[in-house]
Amino acid sequence: MTTMNNINPITKLDYPDPEVIRVGDTYYMVSTTMYFMPGCEILRSYDLVNWEHAAYVYDTLDGTDAQKLEGKENVYGCGMWAASLSYHEGVYYVCFVANDTHKTYIYQSKDIEGPWEKYTLEGFYHDNSILFDDDGKVYIVYGNTDIYLKELKFDEAMHLTDVGTEPEKLIISDKNEVYLGYEGSHFYKIGGKYYIFLIHMPKATGKRTEAVFVADKPEGPYYGKDVMDDDRGYRNSGVAQGGIVDSPSGKWYGILFQDSGAVGRIPCLMPVTWGKITTDEGKEVDFPVFGEGGKIPEEFEIEDLNPEYKYAPLVSSDDFKTDYNGADKSSSFGFKPCWQFNHEPDLSFVKRDLEKGTVTIKTDKICSNLVQAKNTLTQRTLFPGCEAGVTVDASDIKDGDYAGLCLLESEYGFIAVTKRDSSYYLVMGKRELETKDIWGERCDDETFEEVGCVPLGSPVVTLCAGACFDNRTVLRSKQPSLIPHADDTVSFFYTTDQEHLKKLGSDHKMEFKLDHFTGARFGLFVYSTKEIGGSASFSNFIY
Template sequence: MNVNPITRLDYPDPDVIRVEDTYYMVSTTMHFMPGCEILQSFDLVHWEHVTYIYETLDHTDAQQLKSGQNIYGQGMWAASLRYHEGRFYICFVANDTRKTYLYTSEKIDGPWKKQLIEGFYHDGSLLFDEDGRNYIVYGNDEIWITELNEDLTAPRKDGLHRLLVSDHKNPELGYEGSHIQKINGYYYIFLVHSLRDRWMRTEACFYSDSLEGEFTGGDVLCDDRGYCGQGVAQGGIVDTPDGKWYAMLFQDSGAVGRIPILLPVTWKDHFPVFGQNGHVPEEIEVHSTRPGYIYQPLVGSDDFRNGLLPRWQFNHDPDPRYYHLDALQGTYTITTREVCTELTQAVNTLTQRMSYPSCAAEVTVDASALKEGDVAGLCALQGCYAAVGITKHHGKYEVLMLDKKEDGILDMTEGTVVESHQIDFRLEADFCNMKDEARCYYRVNKGDWLPIGTVHKLYFKLDHFTGCRFGLFCYAAEETGGSACFRDFKYYDVDEIS
């Protein structure tokens, strides 16, 4: 069957393992909290949320959006997920703190114990060898291996430390995204890099029968699935209970983010062969270890009557003093904490991933408690964001669109005065073939949807380094203490958009 892209959502840098009949996947969550999400599946195609590893990471001022600081484009990324002798291990770095974190738990849903590993290991991958020795493989351009001590807190004194492979002076992207696995006595390192003559994400693999020996290999997949020249790469491989092998990689897909791609792996002379004839096949045969299992959706509508569902993440650390969930009323309320110049500085913005190839969201906002200059509404959250909102201007309510351009200039449409303090907002996004456009609408008293502003161009850029998300926001431009109340959030995917 045609299964790709997997999830249709921004789950980059996947690392997948199997424990008995269950597959687990970890993915990058960057500056969103809670963070380091774990998904589970029984067929490698359909996935659901299991847990987050942490509610907040180090609670720094930047992670809390305090004093004008932030961790956009930083936070945790490229985690390594392992299961060893009855315990789960997750290792990752955070680029804002420049630390390497290790979380461990006997159960996948926690509780998770946090510790640090001395040093900074870019895109690190853990290896627990059969002789009881522990290693981490990491790096950019140059891929290194460092032996860790028994309690995984630091490099082992006089332990193995050596360069494995290098991709020096690649003008596009040198080797990174390490995944090391030991299979049938051989050590395999899966890496991503780009072709040297143009940007094209490419998967590579090197192997050896000894960590001290020469690693040989090369590129194993250079294919864009016919999609906009965006290569499929970065990830490892996993076996099924019946002995088949698959790779879980990802593909850059424009503003919606980086989406997982599944493909079969076979073997020839102890070396993995990715896909069919060098390409990701359109049809892939998969089998479920639990046929008929019903998965919980990763994104969707919410009436806010069941607590904060795991499909939501805050933009940066939340501040519980300034938001309130009322299950009885079915509302989520944000109170402004400090004066901001724009919505990316606003605390307690609540987000969900957008989905490929198109999606839409609607929400009702009660603006009766806004203060002068406050803005609240629905956004397409990224560096170059689009938003539709309501503000209080000279005591009157006005609807407006916020349009953050690629050059950093923020345009606001001239406010349209409305008589009601309760407004419905709608935001549509089209990511098909990297069209990457958003449109904003509003309505009063459940009337017709009215467009506002212009079609907004979305981008995937390194300033945020994440796919675009729906966001519920409220920020103060003049004085703090105002609030906005959100209810009846509705999420539509491509099949539901009229």
């Protein structure tokens, strides 16, 4: 065991709704990836602190027009989320819903890296968790405010099915005054007892809180209470939703996520111990104790199951000179696995020159704004601050095209080369929604606000962006110089001589909103506003 401090947050990246299991000496964590593809990413760890990419469960989901960003269709705020991850008798199971298709998907594989076999359940099981009981029965728990239990069974093909099973049973209902009722189910059998972990947001505190319920039987009755009410001193943002996992030595840990502003929702790690509680019926039962009395300690003991292991980074620079289709079967369409496309890509419009180290993206539709652009190549942003740069060759864009580097989310900002009356210009643009609440609004047609514009003598330029998500931590850690000193803010820069960086436009305030439901990402993009067929090439991405 090793005592570690300054552990949290553990990935410093947008990995919400975590589900963690251990298979032998390896931990696996699945997370929500929404509309980015490939999707349903699984991470791997040997100490629960350091994580690396292990697999994508699917390249594409159902190939709908909205998932492919056809016309003005999209699935922002939808896609896959809150997956259940299980391992039973040599088979991995992933189950999740997609709110655009209103389906419940199950993928199963004998290898965490796939291939994964896909099928669906008949019902819609929101924020579900599947438990393989030791008596051979299989249960799924799910719901919002009202939490339900349903038994599943195996069919002749050894697929899980809900066809022909008994009706669902209401087992828990949130009776509190809440902004958000119980959801985010995680279902376990431990020591002969059944435990359900849930989150909710009581009006009394105004922040997300973790609750646990326990019963002697799957169908209850359940007794429970709140067990985690901590924001780590950060924005009154409660750490909640996730599950627990044990180490080979019998230690227990919880991984729950925290809303962290524009960077997204980041998982946190905490020790879990077991105490005794007395139910209203006077019965004494074992009950999990999160952290130190419901608060996350700054340091605690961690068991490293593979001390010499070197983890691949979850974000990365890229010279675009390697085809990862041959090097890594869990790559992202041949790119490093840290890259994901915004929606399902059309790879016939994406060309790579491995010798030159370029990625060329061609347009095939007219767009009103950045969020409609197909084939935008993205990476997550890093808490508390990060910067990235890329060289853009916009020689082949057409009048009205925009090609550049963005911070992609609901209230996006970007720096891009454009062509006007056959001349090249560099512009900084942003989108600010009129509504200031977290729900956001669908603004798929409106254009951006142009904040800065300069003429370019050449269409080849290096573009840079610096993003700050926690000013206090950035200043303490002496982050790189392009990062602004205000929370949830991005600044854009450029250079034409590779020596002198110039700032363009003004700092842009980003916000996490539920119309997109994801953290800000660096994105490489090109889109057309007048005539399709233009293209831009990207090279030498530095993170």
